[in-house]
Amino acid sequence: MSSQLGNPVGPDLRPGSDPDCQPLVRVQDLRKSFFLPDRKLDVLRGINLEIRPREMVSLVGQSGVGKSTFLHVLGTLDRPTSGQVLFGDQDVFALPDPALAAFRNNSIGFVFQFHHLLPEFTALENVMMPALIHRMAPAKASARASELLSRVGLAARLGHRPGELSGGEQQRVAVARALMMEPPLVLADEPTGNLDQRTADELHDLLMELNEQTSIAFVVATHNFSLARRMRRHLLQHNGIITEMSADEAEAHAASLPTRGRTSH
Secondary structure (H helix, E strand, C coil): CCEECCCCCCCCCCCCCCCCCCCCEEEEEEEEEEECCCCEEEEEEEEEEEECCCCEEEEECCCCCCHHHHHHHHCCCCCCCEEEEEECCEEHHHCCHHHHHHHHHHHEEEEECCCCCCCCCCHHHHHHHHHHHCCCCHHHHHHHHHHHHHHCCCHHHCCCCHHHCCHHHHHHHHHHHHHCCCCCEEEEECCCCCCCHHHHHHHHHHHHHHHHHCCCEEEEECCCHHHHCCCCEEEEEECCEEEEECHHHHHHHHHHCCCCCCCCC
């Protein structure tokens, strides 16, 4: 059965979950509006949810409903109009900007549809970047980045620049970079949206494997229901609200929604 997330919804309680585990993240009455010359656009309209360690959560919905906006606010790349995002007991938006930037670099990994790798740097150097920002010793950062690239199947591509890699390889570098600081949370925004089906399936397998092997929680915004079905929790975003549903309900509901009223966010 579906449930609208007007009140916090807990973890998936199917086998393998841990209902006694404390939430990693709590989202409380999260709202985000954009002020246009002729109107106010309410994209997030009071979202409440909890995410626990090791959860694999899909976020689905039609293009333009605000999935990227939600992930950007959840990941502290953008500030909400109102509401809170709490990691433990810390309201992260109460932090001053320098502390918030440090928190983001250390605690949240990002994988985007377009990899956002720096073209002049090698795969190894791109993966090292978050650690160098954190002032980790270069030798230590290089060793960890090499390990991560090997883990995602790119041991032979350390010295290649993004332009010398395939689309799937570029996304694997982006995944390794997201894991560099061992964050408790990784947010992936349409990570396979720019890949062919075979390469997308391979990246799906990698994300699921990483989730099984680590304590990292993943929230993945996707149009790909073959990926969404493999996750334990399924969230549908529509009209500024997030609703928890089964995979079948989310897919059917997303397909039935009208396209009118979409935003570009």
